[in-house]
Structures are given as structure tokens and as C-alpha cells.
Amino acid sequence: MYSLRSRIYGRTCARWAHSTLAKPKRLRCSQTAATDLTDEALSDLRFLDQDELRSRYDEYARHTSKPHSWPEFKEVVDTAAVAVDPRVRLMYASLTLSSVAQGTQFPVLPLLARSLELSPADLGLVTASTAAARLVTNAPAGPPAE
Numbered sequence: 001m002y003s004l005r006s007r008i009y010g011r012t013c014a015r016w017a018h019s020t021l022a023k024p025k026r027l028r029c030s031q032t033a034a035t036d037l038t039d040e041a042l043s044d045l046r047f048l049d050q051d052e053l054r055s056r057y058d059e060y061a062r063h064t065s066k067p068h069s070w071p072e073f074k075e076v077v078d079t080a081a082v083a084v085d086p087r088v089r090l091m092y093a094s095l096t097l098s099s100v101a102q103g104t105q106f107p108v109l110p111l112l113a114r115s116l117e118l119s120p121a122d123l124g125l126v127t128a129s130t131a132a133a134r135l136v137t138n139a140p141a142g143p144p145a146e
Helices: 002-008 013-020 035-045 050-062 070-080 086-116 120-145
Strands: none
Touching: 050 070, 086 120
């Protein structure tokens, strides 16, 4: 895999990386050790969707005399991609639910307080309880997420 990476990011790496990466950078390129460039280039490439990655491959193929095949190129990028831990998705879901609930709380709460004839102190207590609930639930959820 390393030799394929170094061949993909070989001679034309500086020109190709400058034209395809989000921020143009002056990158060091050598025939023997392309690890600096490979890590930097892959850090930007591995989060692209299929169409964007294909356009980057096409540009790479234009700047290379002997381009590698699309499956080889995609395999190198996919190998560098980091998989998302499934436990994080549960945390994302709870944060999304909390954000939606808080977002709907502010326009709805004054109407609810008026219909239930709540005092401003009662309304403040309801608002503060959402922050307290988040504090109580986030503390036990931290260690399993780590």
C-alpha cells in the first residue's frame, strides 16, 4: 500500500496537490519518501464523496504520465478513511433531540406559560430545568463515549 501511495503521489505531487486541495500549499515532494505529502493529501481527499473524488482522480490522471487505475486510487483513499464509531451515533441522536427540543421551547414556552398562568419565576424554573437536565445526563454519558 505504501508503494502505491508513493507512486500515486510521486513526481507530479506538488503540482497536483496545489491544484486539487482546498487550500493551496507548497508541499515537499520526493521520489523516495512521499509520506509527508500522502498524509496531507489524504487528509483532504478521504472525506470527499464519490463524484468529487472521481474529479480529483481525473485531474491526477491528467498530470501523470502513467496514471494508476481508478480502483487502485480509490482503494488508497478508502484505506485512509476513518470509520465512525457506532457509539457516537447515539450521542449525535441525543444531541439532535436536545437541540430540537430547546429550539421549539423558546417560541412555545411563552404561549404555554400564558395559557397555564405561570409566573415569570415559574417560567425561569422551566427554562433552567432544561440546562440542569442536560448537565445531569451528559456527565454519565461521557465515560461510555470515551
